[in-house]
Amino acid sequence: MPGERTKYAWRDRILAERAQLATTEHAAEAAALAAAIGPLAGPDVVVCAYVPIRGEPGDLRMLDALRERDATVLLPVTGEPGPLCWARYEGADSLRKARYGLREPTTPTLPPGTVATAASILVPALAVDRRGVRLGRGAGYYDRTLGAADPAARLIAVVRDSELVDRLPEEPHDHRMGWAVTPGGGLRELDLRPE
Template sequence: MPGERTKYAWRREILATRAQVSPAEHAVEAAALAASNTRLTGVDDVVCAYVPVRGEPGDLRMLDALREHGATVLLPVTGEPGPLSWARYEGPDSLRKARYGLLEPTTETLGPATVAEAATILVPALAVDRRGVRLGRGAGYYDRTLGAARADVRLIAVVRDNELVDRLPEEPHDRRMGWALTPDGGLRQLGRDLPVSPE
């Protein structure tokens, strides 16, 4: 549609807004996300997650909350462009610095097919719309990865509350998210915009 904002414009705007978030505000939001994470999954479930970096909402408390609830937490290991490999998160001491400013586990690297074991995948996003269209950073790692996830996986985009928007530009290869997790709104099912409180 003429005049519609491009993905580039959305990315530039959201990254500029995130850069203005104070450390105190980020910490409050991260604590809220960690509190929500205890309700995201069942005991013994496998969860693919990630370590928030560069202004992304959340922090390691998100991952620790999942582990304390009994979940097995897998984190991405980046290589050449393509589907992500994974490794088990065993606490902050199991992480090392990696490319792109990321933190990755020092545990055994598991192949991309491991994503099929996950009941829930927390997906980093700059924004997500109410239909489930996700805006990433543009590298395409998750677009190449999520096709191997199981059909009933719960895909959750983790964003700040003002990053859940009405409509984003969509491309044919984009995989829609089923849920958004925000600090104030908690877990919200997309496609119908109803707040959900999972057991």
């Protein structure tokens, strides 16, 4: 459609907005996200998550809220392009600096298929639309990983309120999210009905 934004234009706009976000506002939003995500946890529940970096919504409180409710929290371990490996999060002291500015667990690395054990998967996103189309950073790690997830798992895009939008460009390899979590709206199911 004429005037429709490209993925590159969306990324530029959202990254610029995130860069302008005040530290106090980011912290308040992170606290709200941790409160919204905590109820996903419970004994014997596996949640795949990630450590937010570079202005991404949330912080370690999201992960700690899950652990406080006895969930097993798995974080991605990056390697060569392909599906992500995973490792157990055991608290802030269990993290080390990794490539791309990421922080990853020092615990033993688990194979990519481990994602199939997760009841919920928190997925970093620059934006998500109401149909579940997610805009990532473009490296494709999650698109190559989510195909191995349990079909019953909740795929949850973590975004700011303004990053839940009406429509994003979609490509055939994109995996749609079934849920979004935002600081103001909490956890909400998205509309995955065919258009």
